[in-house]
Amino acid sequence: MMSNNRLEQIIAGVAPLDKRSIEEAARHLDQLTKPPGSLGRLEEVAKQLAGIRGEPIPDLGKKAVVVMAADHGVCEEGVSAYPAEVTPQMVLNFLNGGAAVNVLSRHAGADVLCVDIGVNAELSDSRLRSHKIRMGTANMAKGPAMTREEAEEAVLVGAEIAAELVRDGYGLIATGDMGIGNTTASSAILTVLGGTDAAEAAGRGTGIDEERLRHKQAVIRQAIELNRPDAADPMDVLSKVGGLEIAGLAGVILGAAKHRCPVVIDGFISSAAALVAARLAPLSVRYMIASHLSQEQGHARLLEEIGLIPMLVMDMRLGEGTGAVLAFPLIEAAVKIMKEMATFANAGVSGALPAEQLQG
Template sequence: MTSHELYDRTLRMIQPVSPVWIEKAYQRLDSLTKPRRSLGYLEELAARLVAVLQQAQPKIEGKRVFVFAGDHRVVAEGVSAYPSSVTTLMVKNFIGGGAAINVLARRAGAEVEVIDIGMAEDPGKLKGLLRLNVKRGADNIARGAAMTVEEAVRAVIVGIERANQAADSHVTLMATGEMGIGNTTPATALLSVLLDLPASDLVGPGTGLDAGGVARKRQIVEQAMAVNRTHCTDPLSALAALGGLEIAGICGLCLGAAARARPVVVDGFISSAGALVALRLCPAVKDYLFFAHMSAEPGHRKFFEKECLRPIVSLDMRLGEGTGAAIAMQIMEDALAIYNEMATFEQAGIAPG
């Protein structure tokens, strides 16, 4: 099967969840020993998970956070507080188990899978690193397209194939993560185009730019959008023009998980850019996406407002890596525990209110 055939088949496989399962889930939730809907958003999370998994007593068998690593030549324009070499150093840290995502994933009981999808440097032989590099760094979007459409499709396919492998390995809950110095710049440009919002509404400090750095970043994002305007005719071409390899991988993971009827936890600002491409390519993906948190990046709030979506938590995080998703995984499991383990009014011998 060619890359394009797998891509097309994946899109065709994605179906909206059945409202019948949502109704069944709420019937059980309303029968539990508590005032109706008193657990708020936890109940919505539980109902959505039941509908995605289509099980009367749904269980999360395995959890995995996918950290897609890619670089961006737009860093040369002065849009990041750190050099691209930090991407390689952090990937080594992930493999060594010493990063924030490793700690939080361990707390959540989740595996961490690290994928070189677009790193500029060859990281060498690192045991545990998946070497699936499509391109040695995205090109400078301030000067032209980040990649060709063919390269974007190949990167999306990497994400789809990782989702398929995980589903075949009985991973129930997947989560997006990323590492790529400078990637808030392409994410901002991509969100600006797909949300039809001015870049000035979305640009933020990323990993720690000062006011002057943010102003420079806004200028570069606007320049990138102007340079690539004619290429952004559809979601896939916009991804190729303004995105990054790791953003494309995240898009593919969202598509692949949805096609296999698996819930996927979307991490922060960068991950939301990849998820939004997936949503634009196939709106039914929305039923399978659980947005972990609202990042401290100002553009993330705009994203949630424009798309009428709700994050699970809001903790002013802006690290990426999948850290917010790992935290959200635990809350989602709490929601399922409530659904599966609470007594009903009938079991407790209590008359419902």
């Protein structure tokens, strides 16, 4: 049950893809100088983009990755190999252009937008988008991570950022994250919404050893038993065992979908946000493009729950939006095929023979 009218309006505004544009894109692809379907996933992406944008050969415009940053109270339980202080330190690294996502975004010609939605530190920098809901979540092993109202407000922050980007000419948005402890929260979300066990959902995150992994899984079970999140209510799950950056990314996805903008999903944390978005607005899945399969243990299960197939398998597990940004050139390649490849007619190339001629 939704308690926020603004959020209800965003969810209600997510419409089906444009069927006519998909059909026109499919016809155009079949007229290009190649056997039908021979470009595989590129053709599927091209048709998806046509349906999202409502035009057979879409113009995507500018590209951006939204890196949501927040802290997690569950770090008190010793679930990560890194201290919580790394979160604000990495935010400054993003702003200074020194993180992996900055390097890969420059390579892809994309902008990085860093958002403080719940970092447990006072950050003041003109380059930072400050939308702090609270100073990190509470320890979900001792109580709810946040209130339902805080989770809803974080989703709304993400949705508004997506809307602003679309208004500013961005036609391809990627999700990114930063938050020590966020694989624990994401694993808890998967455990509840995926109906699985923490042993299947939770992996090594920042590189913890076997003993700490078992402890992390026990903490997740404890948090779920204590808070009893309702699997039929995604916002209840998000507020009780989720994270502020996960909520913000769910909002980015919903906001992008509402404004008919494709959104590229990064790894494990982004996919946890995508699962929440999918359960809130099932039609939003059609606006998602899964960039890669993370090395994180539960990621394949997350993608399966959403109904997404990743474009890349690179054994990555960094987050930040790195995998999503790597997929940008492939997505743009799908559009270039539509725009620049010759048809059989205008290239003077003979098309496939009719079936009756082949049989004769």
